[in-house]
Amino acid sequence: MTLVDPKVIGTSAERLDAHDKVTGSALYAFEYPVEQPTYLHPILSTIGRGRVRAMHTADAEALDGVLAVLTVFDAPRLADTSDGELAILQDPEVHFRGQFVGAVVAETPEVARHGASLVRVDYDVESHDTDFHSGRDDLYAPEDVNAGFPTDTEDGDVDAALAAAAVTVDQVYSTAMEHNNPMEPHAAIARWTPGGSGPVLTLHDSTQGVHSVRQTLAPMFGLEVEQMRVIAPYVGGGFGSKGLPHAHDVLVVLAAQRVDGRPVKFALTRQQMFALSAYRTPTVQHIRLGADADGRLTALSHEAIVQSAKIKEFAEQAAVPSRLMYSAGTRYTTHRLASLDVPAPSWMRAPGETPGMFAAEVAMDELAEACGLDPIELRIRNEPDVDPSTGRPWSGRRLTDCLREGARRFGWADRDATARAGSDSEWQVGMGVASATYPANTSPGSVARIVYESDGTYTVQIGSVDIGTGAWTALTQIAADALGCPLDAIVLQIGDTNLPSATVAGGSTGTSSWGSAIVAAARAFRDQHGTSPAPGAATSAGTPDNPDADKFALHSFGAHFVEAHVHRDTCEIRVERMLGVFAIGRVINTRTVRSQLLGGMTMGISMALHESSVNDPRFGHVVTQDLASYHVSTHADIRYLDAVCLDDVDEHANPMGSKGAGEIGIVGAAAAVANAVRHATGVRVRKVPIHLDDLL
Ligand code: MOS
Structure with missing residues (x-):
């Protein structure tokens, strides 16, 4: 692959949107000034399963300022009800507690909220089942798991290899349910303008993908995609929860059909997000490792049980990283689902890898101990020459480099091999390590358009979204180098379906996919128009096929190092130091990439020590519904x-030589914390979050 010559790429260019964001002039979805806005407040089911028998709306309708009340009996019909999460208010069935059963639209948010509280709902209650555990007798195997991976894999006789192994680990690990909590809640403004020219439906949406939202929603409302416009130039985080449209998008569009063309504004409250945005499934994972006396894996078995929802299947691919992480003589991986009366789980930063690598990397720490080996050395001994899951050569793996460089920088050589040996004074001190991996994929289907302007600048248009990652800046850098001009000669436009199609900001594919389209467009522009183009000269091009994608195993790798301090009496856990070392191809922007990685690691510490969405099976909902009871790292x-x-370039990944930075920072981070806590205290904790009483 011909790589772009990096000049602006690889610098620490400041974020182009930084000033607007920190001064508050960047507009988020809910903030758009629209004429004659109206406000929506939803009505949520208060039962876990059953059916709405009646909705008493008279008091709400009589309230001054109420414009419309929607119920399950009279809401506008959808043209397509095949998506169980999105097909709301189409029938009286209640599938989980907190589901939308209605909405009030009013002149102010306060009146809407009060109006919603006045609607009484009668239910026929049925018993619900929200109790996730591994001992259920109704677990089932889905057809495939998230991102299209096979549900199960089997390579050789794991049981026989385990029986013959010199050293074994056989343990069960668990991870908590977690909820994505971006700073900006899920929010949208919907407006119907039939009859005029231009789009019939406009949605200002806080989303990770304007085109993908339109693609999903337009047909549900009987529209051609061109009849709908979705706008999202600034987004205050998503972490996967805004990767797909959710039911609130449908609700606000339904409501906007009831208010004579006025726009309807709707932002979920923080509490409502815990039923209606997205979340990471809890997991229970059984891992069995067998090794010879030198610590070489002869057997690797990873069986994951995850939660799904009756309304919509989502199978988190927790065992998938174990298919490629290490060399093993035999290997077995499975996924089983518990389908419950709960909201549908969805994407949360590195779905699959995050819970999967917690379990797998704690298990590797246990194996190192059982073999009497340093945990870094154990991992290096199990490095696979080729990708065990495909047989393809690595396009660049460098896990060993990450482990060794991290060990050097972190002072790993000073670590005492024996757990608890680092204890001193009132704080017990320990060091832990864990590996990280994430696929380096490029999604097909993005298009970039480049126009040369009379003032000598290039307008670069692509309908992608910057959810707070720095993509706006990174893509501008890529455009500058691809066109061979300075950064300030590029004016990048994103976040609008009026711009050329772009794939979702997800799976760490954004910069790769959109950047590849921009480079293709820049090269085509130069071919067609040369280096002295006429004003108005324009060219479009799409993300090209990557012929190397089928020849190489394209993955990023990394290593986390944690020094944990655990108080001898209170068992308070502090992550005193943490270092991540990553091989992620060429870094487009050193500042924003570092922020991405630190953000992922912060979220990993949060997973290790705090985050847990607690479902009360009696009532059927998550009771930790705010940031006072659902703790995130501060x-x-x-x-x-x-x-x-690491100084790294991947010439097989894309024309920038980059691989993606959004998700690998969280992968393995919680395992490194757990392994450091073990080293500090001698207590092996096989679940997250780790609480003080786990160490007593
Ligand atoms: Mo990320 S969870 O793929 O948006």
Whole structure:
């Protein structure tokens, strides 16, 4: 692959949207000034399963300022009800507690909220089942798991290899349900303008993909995609929860059909997000490892049980990373689902890898201990020459480099091999390590358009979204180098379906996919128009096929190092130091990539020590519904934290030589914390979050 010559790529260019964001002039979805806005407040089911028998709306309708009340009995019909999560208010069935059963639209948010509280709902209650555990007798195997991976794999006789192994580990690990909590809640403004020219339906949406939202929603409302416009130039985080449209998008569009062309504004409250945005499934994972006396894996078995929903299947691919992480003589991986009366789980930063690598990397720590080997050495001994899952050569793996460079920088050589040996004074001190991996994929289907303007700048248009990652800046850098001009000669436009099609900001594919389209368009532009183009000269091109994608195993790798301090009496856990070292191809922007990696690691510490969505099976909903009861890492939790990228270029991944930085930072991070806690205390905890009483 011919790589772009990096000049602006690889610098620490400041974020182009930084000033607008920190001064508050960047507009988020809910904030768009629209004429004659109206406000929606939803009505949520208060039962876990059953059916709505009646909705008493008279008091709400009589309230001054109420414009419309929608119910399951009279809401506008959808043209397509095949998606069980999105087909809301189409029938009286209640599938989970917190489901939309109606909405009030009013002149102010306060009146809408009060109006919603006045609607009484009668239910026929049926018993619900929200109790996730591995002992259920109704677990089932889905056809495939998230991202299209096979549900199960089997390579050789794992049981026989385990029986013959010199050293074995056989343990069960679990991870908590977690909810994505971006700073900006899920929010949208919908407006119907039939009859005029232009789009019939306009949606300002807080989303990771304007084109994908339109693609999903337009047919549900009986529209051609061109009849709908979705706008999202600034997004305050998503972490996967805004990767797909969710039911609130449908609700606000349904409601906008009831208010004579006025726009309807709707933002989920933080509490509502815990039923209606997205979440990471809880997992129970059984891992069995067998090794010879030198620590070489002869057997690797990873069986994952995850939660899904009756309304919509989502099978988190937790065992998938174990298919490629290490060399093993025999291998077995499975996924089983518990389908419950709950909201549908969805994407949360590195779905699959995040819970899967927690279990797998704690298990590797246990194996190292059982073999009497340093955990870094154990991992290096099990490095596969080729990708065990495909047989393809790595396009660049470098896990060993990450482990060795991290060990050097972190002072791993000073670590005492024996758990608890680092204890001193009132704080017990330990060091832990864990590996990280994430696929380096490029999604097909993005298009970039380049126009040369009379003022000498290039307008670069692509309908992608910057959810707070720095993509706006990174893509501008890529355009500058691809066209061979300075950064300030590029004016990048994103976040609007009026711009050329672009894939979702997800799976760490954004910069790869959109950047490849921009490079293709830049090259085509130069071919057609040369280096002295006429004003108005324009060219479009799409993300090209990558012929190397089928020849090489394209993955990023990394290693996390944690120093944990655990108080001898209170068992308070502090992650005193943490370092991540990553091989992620060429870094487009050193500043924004470092932020991405630190953000992922912060979220990993949060997973290790805090985040847990607690479902009360009696009532059927998540009771930790705010940031007071659902804890995320704060500044006090994050002490010394650093992320380093190896000098790396992947010439098989894309024309920038880059691989993606959004998700690998969280992968393995929680395992490194758990392994450090073990080293500090001698207590092996096989679940996250780790609480103080787990160490007593
Ligand atoms: Mo990311 S969870 O693929 O948006």
